[in-house]
Amino acid sequence: MSADRREFLTLLGSSAVAACVGRSSAAALDSASQADSVGPLRTPAALGAGELAAMPAEQQVWPGSTTRLLTFGGSYPGPTLRAQAGDRFAVRVVNRLAEPTNVHWHGLVAPAQMDGHPADALSPGAVRDYTFPIAQRAGTYWYHPHVDGTTGRQVYSGMAGFFLVADAEESRLGLPAGEREVALLLQDRRSYRDRSFTYAPGPMDVLSGYLGDAALVNGVPGAALPLAAALYRFRFLNGSNARIFRLGFSDGRVLHVIGTDGGLLDRPMAAASVDLGPGERLDALIDLSDVVPGRSVWLRSLAFAGGGMGMGMGGLATQGAPMELLRLDVDRLGPLTPPLPARLVTLERLDPSRAVATRRFVFEMTMPPFAGGARINGRSFSPSRVDERVRLGDLEVWEFVNASNESHPVHVHAASFQVISRSRGGLGPQDLGWKDTVLTWPGETVRVAIRFSHYPGLYVLHCHNLEHEDAGMMLNVEVE
Ligand code: C2O
Ligand code: CU
Ligand code: CU
Numbered sequence: 001m002s003a004d005r006r007e008f009l010t011l012l013g014s015s016a017v018a019a020c021v022g023r024s025s026a027a028a029l030d031s032a033s034q035a036d037s038v039g040p041l042r043t044p045a046a047l048g049a050g051e052l053a054a055m056p057a058e059q060q061v062w063p064g065s066t067t068r069l070l071t072f073g074g075s076y077p078g079p080t081l082r083a084q085a086g087d088r089f090a091v092r093v094v095n096r097l098a099e100p101t102n103v104h105w106h107g108l109v110a111p112a113q114m115d116g117h118p119a120d121a122l123s124p125g126a127v128r129d130y131t132f133p134i135a136q137r138a139g140t141y142w143y144h145p146h147v148d149g150t151t152g153r154q155v156y157s158g159m160a161g162f163f164l165v166a167d168a169e170e171s172r173l174g175l176p177a178g179e180r181e182v183a184l185l186l187q188d189r190r191s192y193r194d195r196s197f198t199y200a201p202g203p204m205d206v207l208s209g210y211l212g213d214a215a216l217v218n219g220v221p222g223a224a225l226p227l228a229a230a231l232y233r234f235r236f237l238n239g240s241n242a243r244i245f246r247l248g249f250s251d252g253r254v255l256h257v258i259g260t261d262g263g264l265l266d267r268p269m270a271a272a273s274v275d276l277g278p279g280e281r282l283d284a285l286i287d288l289s290d291v292v293p294g295r296s297v298w299l300r301s302l303a304f305a306g307g308g309m310g311m312g313m314g315g316l317a318t319q320g321a322p323m324e325l326l327r328l329d330v331d332r333l334g335p336l337t338p339p340l341p342a343r344l345v346t347l348e349r350l351d352p353s354r355a356v357a358t359r360r361f362v363f364e365m366t367m368p369p370f371a372g373g374a375r376i377n378g379r380s381f382s383p384s385r386v387d388e389r390v391r392l393g394d395l396e397v398w399e400f401v402n403a404s405n406e407s408h409p410v411h412v413h414a415a416s417f418q419v420i421s422r423s424r425g426g427l428g429p430q431d432l433g434w435k436d437t438v439l440t441w442p443g444e445t446v447r448v449a450i451r452f453s454h455y456p457g458l459y460v461l462h463c464h465n466l467e468h469e470d471a472g473m474m475l476n477v478e479v480e
Contacts, residue, residue: 038327039063041182041225042218044161047079047091052103054122054145054159055096062221065195069158070097072143076219077185077239078161081143083134085167090131095122101154102128104146105163106279107261107436109135109414112457118148118474119383135454137345137434138170139263140183140235140281148383148474152241152466153199156210158219160185160239169345170264176233176285182225183235184299186276186325188212188243190317191221201467206373207365208309208406209242209278209465213316215301215323224327229291230334233258234299236282241466244307244319244407244439247282248273250298255429256340259283262416262434264345269429273302277409277439279464282430289337291330299326308406308442319407347433350418350449355397359388363440363463363473365404373471374463380472386458387475395451402440408468410446411437413459414479417450437464452479 057074061067072078083089093103100123104116110132113120122128141163145154162183175181189212192198201210217223234255238245247255256268261281268285276282291297300323307319316323366373374380379387390396397420400410416434419427423445431438440446462474 038222038224039220041223041326042077042220044075044077044080044218045073047073047081048083049090050092051094052079052091053094053096054101057158059158059219061189061216061219062191062195067195067197069197070154071158072161076158078143078159080162080164080183082164082166085134085136085138085165087134088131089134090129093122093128093130095124095126098124099150100124100147101145101150101159102147103130103143104413105130105141105143106411107136107139107141107281108163108165109454111455112414112459115413115459116146117458118146118151118381118460121147134165136165137263138165138167139259139261140237140283141165142237142239142281144239148381149470152201152210152470155239155466156189156199156241157197162235162237164235173341173344175258176231180230181233181235183237184326185218185237185239186245187216187240188323189214189216189221206467206471207367208319209467211242211317211319215325217326222324222327224329226329226331227288228332228334229289229293229330231337232286232288234284234286236276236284238276238278238280240278242278242319244278245276245301245325246273246304247276248300248302250300253287253297255284255286257282257284257429258344260430260433261436265433266345266347267343268340269432271429274430275428275439276430277407277437277464278466279409279411279437280430280439285340287337288328288330289334293330293332295330297328297330298324299328300324306441350395350451352397352420352447352449355395355449357394358397358399360399360401361410361461361475362401362403363408363410365406365468374468374473376461376473376475379475381462381474381476383476385476386478388461388477390452390477390479392452392456392479395449398448398450400438400440400446400448402442402444405442406468407439407441407465408473409437409439409464410461411464412450412461413477414454414457415450415452417448420447420449422446456480
């Protein structure tokens with residue numbers, strides 16, 4: 001407890017200093033240079049097992065400068081973890097940072113003591129062996145730190161990576177693989193002139209989230225990817241603190257959505273655009289076979305309204321501002337695109353009419369959002385208070401009620417769920433299949449069917465807007 005308190009005080013001190021620095025350099029956002037700074041997309045190294053060190057590093061983010069980062073494994077994004085369903089996953093995490101951290105395996109169901117609960121931190125110098133059986137279907141999962149109060153800053157500083165799971169059912173489909181399977185970590189950052197990842201959320205940033213003016217894909221602003229005129233599999237991860245992306249292409253071509261947070265859908269769904277909130281993933285086939293070599297297509301985030309106040313620093317650092325994400329440079333012919341599979345995998349359907357209980361979670365914020373300003377059911381997170389008790393194996397309906405003017409991407413640990421309904425309209429392709437994070441728009445109620453079927457223990461439910469989460473929009477859920 002006293003260690004926690006010390007850390008909290010240190011944090012207060014450093015963020016007060018950072019807030020001053022942040023304010024003076026606030027006018028120095030350099031968005032104008034974004035469009036020209038096209039650099040090659042980075043592909044993180046793969047890691048199956050071994051050591052994953054949390055460590056500071058310096059890396060070129062913008063051309064001609066280096067940025068001080070916090071990383072996993074010395075690189076941003078961190079190494080891509082790969083595992084096969086049914087395998088036992090094992091990595092040794094060493095904390096080489098000067099502050100506590102931990103790792104949460106987002107979307108994977110891990111025993112509670114391996115899950116990276118916000119109160120379960122590794123002190124500087126500590127070593128932890130994280131090991132658990134991969135009980136999940138093939139899918140696009142990810143990992144990031146999850147210490148109460150510092151998740152937003154540590155993720156923003158560079159700590160995030162993919163965790164890709166494969167299985168036999170997926171392999172049989174013969175989806176594009178190798179260089180035609182591309183994992184894209186989508187994030188936004190503030191392009192301060194000094195090229196630092198200064199993280200200094202003021203009250204308005206806590207309200208709307210720490211929005212940046214620059215879109216980074218795999219840590220690269222204005223990234224470009226050379227590819228063939230062929231069919232590709234893109235796995236998107238929105239690893240932003242607060243930014244919602246409305247994914248689409250500059251020439252209006254569609255995304256053939258084949259999977260969401262928790263794996264593949266039963267069949268592909270074509271969509272001209274897909275909304276992806278912080279924490280959500282999307283698996284899609286992109287057919288570029290008609291693009292003439294020499295031409296480029298931009299993956300972009302389309303403009304939208306109604307995502308929240310999201311004023312942030314104005315300009316591009318606004319929720320819903322259009323952003324160019326990745327330039328796809330088609331530079332060669334490729335194999336002809338085979339017909340897309342009509343069926344993908346068999347999905348178990350949770351039947352909400354069989355639910356044994358309904359729980360309601362009301363997400364609220366007050367202005368200004370100081371202590372107690374970000375709440376679920378009237379409560380801010382307390383690490384030792386158990387807020388909900390759920391029985392292992394029970395099917396329940398959970399209602400996420402957004403009673404605020406901001407968006408809340410709601411995330412649940414230790415279980416996947418299926419979206420039943422949205423009060424604002426129909427479900428989007430990103431709502432289908434197995435989910436662990438679902439975006440709720442201002443004023444919207446989203447209902448999901450959920451069942452915890454793996455482990456008892458203490459887990460959390462929270463908003464994945466990391467500023468909201470760190471401000472307390474999180475509850476403890478005890479599975480028993
Ligand atoms: Cu991605 Cu509880 O987090
Ligand atoms: Cu999670
Ligand atoms: Cu929120």
